[in-house]
Amino acid sequence: MANAVGMIELNSIAQGIEVADYMIKAAQVDVLRATTVCPGKYIIVVGGETGAVEASMKDGVKRSGPHAVDTLLIPNINDQVIPAIYMTNPVETLGAVGVLEFFSIASAITAADVAAKAANITLIEVRMGWAIGGKGVVTLTGDVGAVRAAVAAAQETAELMVGSTVIPRPSPKLLENLL
Known part of the structure; x- marks a missing residue:
């Protein structure tokens, strides 16, 4: 790796x-x-x-x-980021969902690394540019406190951020769609 x-x-x-x-x-x-x-x-x-x-x-x-x-x-990327780019990161349990959206792909990758290092969350995906107008989007899951902490940490260092959200109790149908 x-x-x-x-x-x-x-x-x-x-x-x-x-x-x-x-x-x-x-x-x-x-x-x-x-x-x-x-x-x-x-x-x-x-x-x-x-x-x-x-x-x-x-x-x-x-x-x-x-x-x-x-x-x-x-230089020292979190072990979850590369699998999340390929959407192969194992997601054992789905909890709260955090979403970070950026105008820049580089900003999304950086935010995913920051979020994964900041709290005990699981990265679901780092989506890079294709069919989303060149944007970068990070989705992550975990308990609601960890998701909030990860999103907040990523926001502190974020460049070119469009927006973010934390969904404390997402619909099971939404969770199916994210995987």
Whole structure:
């Protein structure tokens, strides 16, 4: 499992594909996601050892030039974040639900990490840009106090936040839909 994650978001798909190639060749990293997102952007998310991710990001940012929209580097990422990006994080019990919405994908990933480190919650999903207008959305669950604490911690450090909510007792039909 990666202990560091880096991401570059570009406003050019062609440049994004080329930058992804450079990043992969620059260091021993895993490509967690390299894909188009709405509205016509391209994201590259890499993971691995901190030094390798830093080297990959340095080359990627340099090669992105004016096409770079946003970047992030999280050296000690919480173990839940990457599975939540893939929507494979095991969710044992569903309780209260927290939702964090951002204009930026990087902000959503950062918020998911902050929330998971702040309280005993389970990340359900980190949705990145596709079919949501390029936004990032984090959904999480746990007991209501933990969900409130996680959402509050993420809000304190959040950039480009659209909004958030905590649903103390969600409908079972909503919970089915979230999984």
